[in-house]
Amino acid sequence: MLIINLQPTSGETVLPLLRCDVCIVGSGPAGATLARELSHSGISVVLLESGGEQRTPEKDALNEIENVGRPRARDQWSVRNRILGGASHTWGGRCGPFDAIDFEQREWVDHSGWPIAMQELEPYMDRSATHLGLALGSGYSDQRFWSIAERVAPKAEVDANLLLPFFWQFSRDEAESYPFEYMRFGRHIRKHLGPNVTLVTGATVLQVLANDARTSIRGLEFATDDGRKQKLSTAAVVLCAGGIENARILLNSGEPDGPALGNDRDQVGRYLMDHLRGPTAFFSLSDSAALRRRFGRYNVRGRFFRAGLRLSPTIQRRERLLNCAGWLGEVLARDDPWDSLRRLAARKPSLPQDILSVARNVPLLARGAVDYFGSRNGLPRKLRELTLDCMCEQMPDPDSRVSLSQRRDRFGMRLPKVDWRSHPDEARTMHRMAELTAAELARIGFPQPVLADWVRDRAPIPESFVDVAHPTATTRMSCSPEKGVVDVDCQVHGLAGLYVSGSSVFPTAGHCNPTQMIVAMAIRLADHLKDKRHRPLLAEMAHAG
DSSP, X not given: OEEEEOSGGGXXXXXXXXXXXXXXXXXXXXXXXXXXXXXXXXXXXXXXXXSOXXXXXXXXXXXXXXXXXXXXXXXXXXXXXXXXXXXXXXXXXXXXXOOGGGGSOOTTSTTOOOSSOHHHHHHHHHHHHHHHTOSOSSSOSSTHHHHHTTOOOXXXXXXXXXXXXXXXXXXXXXXXXXXXXXXXXXXXXXXXXOTTEEEEESOEEEEEEEOTTSSBEEEEEEEOTTSOEEEEEEEEEEEOSOHHHHHHHHHTOSOTTSOOTTOTTSOTTOSOBOOEEEEEEEEOSXXXXXXXXXXXXXXXXXXXXXXXXXXXXXXXXXXXXXXXEEEEEEEEOTTOHHHHHHHHHXXXXXXXXXXXXXXXXXXXXXXXXXXXXXXXXXXXXXXEEEEEEEEEOOOOOTTSEEEEEEEEOTTSOEEEEXXXXXXXXXXXXXXXXXXXXXXXXXXTTSOOOEEOHHHHTTOOOOTTOXXXXXXXXXXXXXXXXXXXXXXXXXXBTTOBTEEEOSGGGOSOOOSSOSHHHHHHHHHHXXXXXXXTTTHHHHHHHHHHO
């Protein structure tokens, strides 16, 4: 593998390679997975990353947005990471599969339905486990968890017509000394890439270039940190830069007096969704021990799993609800000893507070060791609040969108203008999720939480529920170009060689964190690009460029 650093400190500002078969834009979970899967394939690959190995204010500034919709995270670093490894720098490691109902065309959810079925993705979910550091890639999120965990399923269970158990699995990077570190793709990217892959950092993609007929791509233009613009000829481009940036790059591509690439039918940037997530009810800490054991973390095969609940398909259909899940939200005390131990282990302590925190909480640490090694549960944390947190899918809305601002970044690229919207069905769904969970927990013998005021009053979702780094659907997959941007192979409709990977191709968002699905879809796309039937086309396009 060749590594080229185009940042000013390297002294290199010219890319010596002018042509490749496939250029991947972005080195986050989608781009890094795709590059790894294409390694040793005989296809020449260039992986372009705007950032470098360290976060910098200059790179952060390139993520600026003009927000004209629902409030979003003020610190864009918390939701978008322009650095080697992309969003894996700040993700929470939580993985899970989508539900079968998420792929259906639901008549009460406008613009719903995927052009592929869940069963088609299961082999790729299994293969995603290696990339994400998971114990297994599928079959763990429902009642099968108890068998996997070698435990007896609880006798008292929620009504399956209302709610269903759900289990999330947390990523683990076994190469890191801290045993609960999530997979950070940038740390290991070099050892996973083959000799056919060239990694280029400090290269900010400005636009994709098409042939005169706008039927295929011929390359792309990027800028180095010193402002120089260069072109790379390639047979195929795969945009893996996230839900905001994928749309932005496409909208900035094409002739100034014509439609943007892939946007002949004005679909690029539309249907922007994220996940609305936050507390919907509050539990008393004093009598929560049994509840926290049942719906807390489990240690299975050296991985943490978290238990929760989701709305059943039955009640979604009956009450015309969106998909939604809930779990115990833990607000840590300031002197939680496990955070102190982590900082001490990483040799980045906050002294003397961390030493005092450990000393004051020896009984909790001892109980944690028993729970982890004996009962095979998660580590008990010292809390100041215990909540019922819910995360709801959004209604697909073509007017919730990313377009272009008149403002430009330092490379002259127009900023994304984000008009993210929320709808009453999302609040109604979260109200019902909280009410049903509270009632069902009480019915099976657990303490009943107190509903949050906004849930009790059937009020709109609080504005404090901002985006959670799950931008979805801005280049959505569809059978028809009138209804989306990419086809079932993630290729932009009508533009041979231009692909998109990541959650921006999801038609709907479901209730689940998207990273495992992102990685699975990237593996699926890699298989498509490696298919021998496409090799001659790639070669022909490369020579025609």
